[in-house]
Amino acid sequence: MSHDWYQIEQIDPRTYTIHEADYREKTNQYLLIGKERALLFDSGSGKRGIRSIVRELTDLPVTLFGSHVHYDHIGNHHEFDHIAMADLPINHMQMSEDQFVPRWSMRLTPKRHRFRISEWWPIGETIDLGDRPVEWVHLPGHSEDSVGLIDRRHGLLLVGDLLYQGPLIAFWPTASVSDYLKSAASLSKRYDGERILGGHFPEPVQPDQLSSLVEACEKALDDSRKKRWIPPLSKFQYQETTLYISRSAYLRSSCST
């Protein structure tokens, strides 16, 4: 199915990728439909509305849950009245009275956003969409607030910007290579052949990219410890993995949840 801006791919009878094919960042949003409610993972760039697209795919109540609050994933949050947020300190810090107002360093755009949070999901919580349990997991590295979803029943692993088929980014504020390693390693341990769904680009993530990412992060950290000077921004390449890493991401110690 194709609209003028979005390309929609049906992954299985109850799961869709809503891909922004014409957007330079090529973001992927995912719609997971249970028996009682649907979950939209990310709302996209906001260059075009997404709610009407979601409505074509399901009549069920929709809960929006974001992988993180970088501008290219929260552009249509204002279209939804039921938003769930990961119960993390970094997210609570961005509450202003009863609204969530992402800081510049988290949203990366001059454009201001604000939205109401209907649900806070505690760490490790499994959410039942109605005969469809999904677990959210904290995946810091690309940013401190990054999260993913594990949907064992449908064999899906939604990883946001931790991993996709393209150069990975660890240079925005709150990026951390040691967090990246921790997140990739913990996911890798739990990985059981699920299809990995990333936050950008239509090309599928290959299963061995997760273990390659773990090795790349280990190697990048090892190399940086041997260096006397770390440049402000550098490109790190290991096997198929390319990471753009800032000095602060090398130096930033792991955040703990």
Ligand SMILES: [Zn+2]
């Ligand atoms: Zn991002």
